[in-house]
Amino acid sequence: MEVQDMHVVIIGAGIGGLSAGAILAKRGAMVTVLEAQDYPGGCAATFSRDGYRFDAGATVGCGFHPGGPMDELGKELEIVWPVKPEPVAWEYRDGNICLDLSTGRTEILERFPKTKVFWEEQSALARLLWKLAKGGLSWPVKGPRDLGELIRKGFAGLPASASLLKYASKTAYEWLATHDLHHDPEFLRFIDAQLLVSVQTTSQFANAVNAAIALDLPASGTWRIEGGMGSVASLLAGFIEKHDGVVLYRQKVIRIDSVRRQVIGLETSDGGAFAADFVLANMTHASLAMIEGTEPGLEPEKEKSQLWSAFTLYLGMDPGIFSNLPARHVQIVSRNGKLTEGDSIFVSISSDDEPDRAPEGLCAVTISTHAEPGRWFEALRQGQSVYRELKDACTQKVLDVLSEQFTGARDAVSTMDAGTPVTWERYTGRVNGCVGGYPQTSLFRVRGPATRYENLYLVGDSIFPGQSLPGVVTGARRTVELLRQQGSKGIA
């Protein structure tokens, strides 16, 4: 079966589902997207509340640099992304350390001059990885065709590709140690804070290759997306609709019907039934298992590491307290130097030339911090008052950390809403509200798009290469390619 003869149903209008759907629609497939919420974007959505437009989770536009995954996707679909480069990606604050993270890394090098060689190595590695990722990555390898593709790309980059092997089995910490940088607590905390927001783990556990690309984000450039992050999802959904596809909202898929290894249909919570040649599930493995009615099963080693959820605050604020900031995003590490559960926060502020984001004279602020899901669900189990107490305590902690760097922050708040792991579970359908992707601890224990069904594949940040807009778009290309190969074998 050729792509143009396929009817593909996609569960979920996150960036993973929509980018795969848009590529397939462009190639002539009939695409139907079923989305549980009434707007697209999932973790990268922008929602309306009390006259504000808040980014739900993702706030930093990345991968739009020439040749980057978002740039390539835009070119392929002929979508002009409404993006503007940010002069400073974000500001990093830890006590009295204040660093602007920008393409030149000037302030990092001034503060940590001994790190120059490390950054040179990181840049070279990242350049190679961006090149390898161009057009998708056939990893994890599934059969001789993938291996051939990987070797072809690898040879094209030789001898540089060979140098990857040196890092592939190292942790970021071991890599830092080769430069004797692991003894510098300030630099280590800086690196850990960067890694936690990108690869979801710290240098002791993060794979060095994953770390190299994650640390490249401020250097390869970040972009502000007009109208908020959700504009990307809206444009992709619009593209699918323009190419004879449909995106149906308030359609929560609750059941997969299958015969042996073939999915034959999907059922939605309002009694709808959908048949498909192929299904793409924009969800985590655990969430897929829920609608299959199976247990997720014994998970590979990587699943034993901490899967994070998020605690988020959505604040309507007087922008005055942020007036001298050179960036729209600030990463703050609290005085106690810890990094999770409100001890480090990522603050994103809508810009004053985005009038649709907030009532006049105010701004929309999204703050996020990593949260351990277990204690939130345990609190909920103990009752609403325990859960509310935890929510209030976490809110106050985040506001304390914000106030450490921005005096008077509390007084500048005019509206406030909080999202907990429980909210994230309800909102994204992800079991335990596990958002942000998987901790990137190994290149070899990663999941690909294939499932036990011959005609159902995964897309999104639970498969390689994982989280972020460029990450899920790269993964979606791989899913589309596998689907094409499966179709050409005559399966479905």
Ligand SMILES: Cc1cc2nc3c(=O)[nH]c(=O)nc-3n(C[C@H](O)[C@H](O)[C@H](O)COP(=O)(O)OP(=O)(O)OC[C@H]3O[C@@H](n4cnc5c(N)ncnc54)[C@H](O)[C@@H]3O)c2cc1C
């Ligand atoms: C707090 C936070 C901050 C982040 N910051 C950034 C950032 O600054 N930059 C960046 O690039 N990335 C960032 N990320 C990561 C990025 O947002 C995600 O990796 C990416 O958006 C995930 O997309 P996805 O397609 O995998 O899934 P999701 O965004 O989870 O989308 C899945 C969609 O499927 C729908 N769905 C699920 N189950 C069903 C069902 N049964 N039936 C119908 N619909 C269903 C959901 O409603 C959702 O819309 C951040 C993430 C978080 C949580």
